[in-house]
Amino acid sequence: MKSEHNDISPHNQAMHPWYDTAVATVIVSGAFSVVIFALLAANHFQRSVADAKREEQLENLKTTLRSQPDNQQLISQIRQLDLQIRQHRIRRHDFSRKGAYLLLASVVTFLVATKCAATFRKKLPEPQLQPDRRDEQFREAKYARWAVATGLVMLGFAALLLAFMPAIDFSAGGAAVASYPSDEEINKNWPSFRGPGGLGVSAYTNIPASWNGKTGEGILWKTELPLPGHNSPVVWGDRVFISGADPNNREVYCFDALSGTLLWTGAVGDPVSSGAEPIEVMEDTGYAAPTVVTDGRRVCAIFATGDIGCFDFKGNRVWIRSLGIPDSAYGYASSLAVYRNLVVVQYDQASAEDGKSKVIALDFFSGRTVWQTNRPVGGSWSSPIVAEIESKPQIITCGDPWVIAYDPANGAERWRVKCLSGDIAPSPIYAGGLILVVEPDYKLVAIRPQGRGDITDTAIAWSVEDIVPSICSPVSDGELIYLLTSDGLLCCHRLSDGTKLWEKELERNFLASPSIVGDRLYLLSEKGVMFILQVGVEYKELTRCELGEPCFASPAFGNGRIYIRATEHLYCIGK
C-alpha cells in the first residue's frame, strides 16, 4: 500500500492562517479527552474492584442470614450495605454517562481539529512522469483475478467446513432422547417413593422371597450409609439413589446397583456453620425423611431444611435452591413426585389459617418454579402422587381437611374433597378407578376422581371407619386393599365397596408401607423382618426373612432385586 503523496507537508507554501489555531485545538481537546478517559477508567476500575468487594461482603452476610433467619441486626446490616452498594452504583453510573458524553464531544472536537490541521497543511500533488501503463494494467487485472479466485477458494473451503460440521439429527435423536421418561421406562424402574405412581406395586414378579441378613444368604451387597435418613431408595437402571442428612449436612448418594459401590455424593446447600443453630426436627422424622425422585436423567432431593437440589447421573450439581425452612411440627417428610420435566413438591406447613401451604412444580432442568398453588390445608406428611385418570394426569394430595387434585400443566385445582383431619401422613393411592386416602386412626375413604371444584357431596364412593394406619400408606392389587397399622394390624378390604374381609395381628411394629409384587404382599417391620404373604381374600403367610437391622423406610424393587434401606446400611437382595 502506498501513502497518498498529496498529503505530504508543504515546503514552499505559506502556512494557512488558521493552522496554529487548529493545532492548539487538537492539543487542548486531546488533553481534555485523555483526562476524561482517565477519570472514566478510574471510575470503571473502582466499580469493578472496590464495589465487587462490597458485593462479596454482602453475599457472605446473606449466606450467614440463611442459617440465622431471625437475626434482626444482621438483616439491618445487610440492608444498609445493600443500600450503600446501590448508591455507589448510581453515582458511578451517572458519572460514567456524563463522562461518555464529554468524551464524545472532546473526541469529535479532536477529530475535527485534526482534519482541519491536516487540510491546512495539504499541498497540490506533483505527479511524476509516467511510463507506459499497459503492462501494469494487465498485471493489476491478473492479480485481481487471482485474488478473486483465492477468495472463491477460501469461501468454498469455509462452506465445506461448515457443511460437514457435526450436527444434531433431530429425526433420529428426537425419539432416542426425550425430555422426560416414557411410561414404559418409568414402569421398568422405581423412580420415586413407592415406585411408579406411588402405588407400592412392582412391575416385576421375579423378586426374591428368601434371604437372611445375618448369614448373608441372598444378600448381593450391603453398603454403609454415610448419613442417616428415613427416606427410601429409588432405582433407575444401574443406579440407586438415596439421601442422608444430619443437623449440619445434607447429601444425595448414588450407588452402583450391581456392586453397591458409592459412585458419588452430592452436597445440597452449604453446611450449617458451627455457630448457627440447626433447625429442630423430631428424631423419628430426621433431616432426610423425604424420598428423592429421578426422571432417569437427573435426581432431585429435598430435606427438612427446605433445601432442594438436583444432580445429573454423573454427580454434577445441576441446581440447588431453598424453599425456606418449613414450619412443620414433626419435621418435613413429604416425598417428591415427578411428572414429565416437573418435580412436584407438596409443601404443607403450619395451620390452614396461616396460609403457608402450597404445592410447587419446579423445572427439573433448572430448578425454576414453573407454577405454585396455595393450599387451604395445614401441615401434612403425606406425599403427592401423579395419577393418569381417564387419560389425563392429576396430582393428588392429602392434607387436613382436603384431598385436592391439581392439573400438572399449570397447577390449577381440578377438584377437592373434604374428608380428612388430623396429622395426615399416609399417602394416597389410585386403584380401580378410585383414589384411596386414609385419615389416621379413623377411616379409609374411596373417592371417584371426576368433576370440578368441591365434589365432597358427590365423589365419595364409600368410607369405612375402622382401625386404619396413621403412618403407613395403603396398597392395592386392583381388587383388594391392604392397610397396615404401625403396631402391626394388617387389614384387608374389598376395593369395590370397602368391606373388610379379614384382619391379622402381626405383633410387630411397622413404619415402612406395604408393597405388592405379583401375587405376594411384602411387609417390612421396624426390626427388619420382611413378612411375605399371599395376596388374597384370606390371610396366608408365605415366609419371613430376617435382615438383622432395623428398617424404617419402604423398600424399592427392581428386576429380580429388592433394595432396602436399614438404619446403617443399604442392602441389595437378589439372586
Added chain:
Amino acid sequence: MARSWYITTGVALLLGLSCAASAVERFPPPEFETGYELPSPTTPAPPHDAYEYVDAAVLLAALGVSSYLVLKMRSRRAIFALTVFSLLYFGFWRKGCVCPIGAIQNVVLSISDPSYAVPVVVALFFLLPLIFTLFFGRVFCAGVCPLGAIQDLVLLRPVSVPNWLENALRLLAYVYLGGAILFAATGSAFIICQYDPFVAFFRLSGNLNILVLGSSLLLISVFIGRPYCRFLCPYGVILRQLSRLSKWKVTITPDECVHCRLCEDSCPFGAIREPTADWSLRDYVIGKKRLAFLMVLLPVLILAGGWAGSKMKNVTARMHRTVRLAERVYLEDAGQAEGTTDASSAFRATGKPTEELYAEASDIRARLERGGWLFGGFVGLVIGLQLIGLSVRRQRTDYEADRASCLACGRCFEYCPKEHARRKNSRKMV
C-alpha cells in the same frame, strides 16, 4: 506537530469512548421483601408516527441536498457539512434506526412472509436512496448515510488499497448481502441490525463484541477509507449496481479531462479509474479465450455454490432461535449440556412436547436448505461475474470516477484545474 501523534491519540480516544459506552450496566432487583410491591409492567406507547414521517422527510431532503451538492454545486465542504448533519441526526439523534441498510431485511421478510407487513416509513427508507441512486449516483453514501459519515470523519491518513485486494474484499459484501437476505427470508435473524458495528456508538451503549467490532472498523477507517461501506455494506452492493445505471453521474472534471493526473491519487476509496491502454493482438486473443472459459465456468460456479450453500443448512439454521432452542433442549436431554438457559426453561414450562420442537427445527432446516441453494448460487454468480468483469476489455480515454465504486464524496473536485476555472467563472458571473 507530528501527524502520527494525532492518529495515536485519536485511536486511544476512540477506544476510550467505546469503554465508556460499555460501562452502562443494569441493576439487579432488590432481594428484600420490604413490603414494596413492584408495579405491574406496562407496555409503553409506541413513539408517535409523526416522528417517523419526519425522519422520512429529512431523508428525502438530505438526499435532494446531497444530489445538488454533488452534481450541481460540486462542493466538498458542503458535502462534509451534510455528512456531519447526517451523522448527528440519523446517527446520534435517531440512534441509527431506521436505516436503509437494515430495511433490506424488512422488505425481504415482507416478501417471503405475507403475514409480515413492512411499515411505510421503512419502505421509504429502503426505496428513496435507491431511486436517488438511479438518477444521481450514490448520493446517499456521499453525505446521508450515518455509517459512512462516522467512518469518513475519522479518516485521517488514507492509504490506497491495491486493486487486487479491493476486488477480493468486495466479495464479502455480496456474501453478507446474500446471508442477510437468506436469514431475513427464513425469519431466522436480522443480521444487519444484529451486527451493525456503529449503532453502539450512536446509542453510547451496546454489546461488548459489537463495540469491539465497531472500534476495530473505526481504527481501520483512520487509514482505509470507509472499510465497512466498501467491503461489507450489503446496501452498498445494491447501490453499486444501480449507480451503474444512473442518469447523471459524478464527474471529476466539469469539462473535458486534460490528463493532468492531479486527481489520480485524490480518492481515498480507490474509485478513480485511469485511461486504459490499448491491447495487443496477442493480449486480445488470450483475453478472448479466458473470457470464454469463464463464461463456461459461470454455471458451474452457480451450481457448486448452490450445493455448498444447501449443505450448510445445519449451521445456517442455528441463526434461527427455534433451532438453537431445539439443539439446546436436545443436548440438555442427552446430558451433554449443563444446566438450562432461559429459553429452554421457558420452553419446558409450556409443557410442549419436544418432538414438536424438533419437528419445527427440522422444518426450518429444510427451509434453510432450499434458501441455501439460492444463497450459494448467488455467491457463485457474483464471483463468476466479477472474474468475467476483470477479463473484459475496458475502453477509457480520461480519468473517470468509477460509477459503481464512487461514493460521491467530492474530494476529487478540487484537484481538477478545470474545476478551479469553473469556480472562478462562477464567481465572476456572480
